[in-house]
Amino acid sequence: PRLPLYDAACQVAQEVAERIQERNRFQRNGESSAKLNVIIRSSLQNLGEKIDQLRDLLLRAVSTHQITQLEGDRRQNLVDDLLTRQKQLQASYKNEGPEPDAIRSSLMTGGVKRGVTNPWLLEEPEETRGLGFGDLRQQQRRIIEEQDAGLDALSSIISRQKQMGQEIGNELDEQN
Numbered sequence: 001p002r003l004p005l006y007d008a009a010c011q012v013a014q015e016v017a018e019r020i021q022e023r024n025r026f027q028r029n030g031e032s033s034a035k036l037n038v039i040i041r042s043s044l045q046n047l048g049e050k051i052d053q054l055r056d057l058l059l060r061a062v063s064t065h066q067i068t069q070l071e072g073d074r075r076q077n078l079v080d081d082l083l084t085r086q087k088q089l090q091a092s093y094k095n096e097g098p099e100p101d102a103i104r105s106s107l108m109t110g111g112v113k114r115g116v117t118n119p120w121l122l123e124e125p126e127e128t129r130g131l132g133f134g135d136l137r138q139q140q141r142r143i144i145e146e147q148d149a150g151l152d153a154l155s156s157i158i159s160r161q162k163q164m165g166q167e168i169g170n171e172l173d174e175q176n
Contacts, residue, residue: 002054002061005050008050010082012046012050013082014133016043016044018133019036019039019040019043020093023037023040044093047086048086051079051082051083051086055079058072058076
C-alpha cells in the first residue's frame, strides 16, 4: 500500500499548489477566496496525515527487515521531500517569506541573503499566468517540438558542412 499512498500524497501536494495559485489569483483580482482557504487547509491536513502514514509504514518495514537499509534510506528521502514540500506549501498558504517583488529584485543582486527562498511564492511569468497544468504541458511539448526542429535544421547544416569539408579535402589530395 506504500506506493499508492505515496502517489496520493504527491497528488494532494500538487492540488494544494494549484489551489494556492488559484487563491492568489483571486486575491489579486479582488475576489473572495474564503472557500479556497478552507479547501487548502483541509488538503494540507490530509497531506500531513498521508506523510505520517508513509513514515509509519517505512518505520515498520525497516524494523521488521522487510526492506534493505538502502531501500529504507531511499524511501526516507522520498518522505523527507514530501515533508519539505508540505512545509513550503504551508508557508505559501500563510503568505510567509519575502514578497515576489523582493524575490525578483534579489535575482539581480545575487540572491536573498537570509536563507533559502520559497519557490512556491515566486511570481508566475505572464505567458503562463492563468494556464492549467494540461495547458502548461501542451505549451512545453510545443516548445520542445520547436527546439527539435531547430536541432534538425542545425544537424543538416553541420552534415552539409562536413560533406563540403570532405570534398575540399579530397580535392586538395588530388591537387597535391
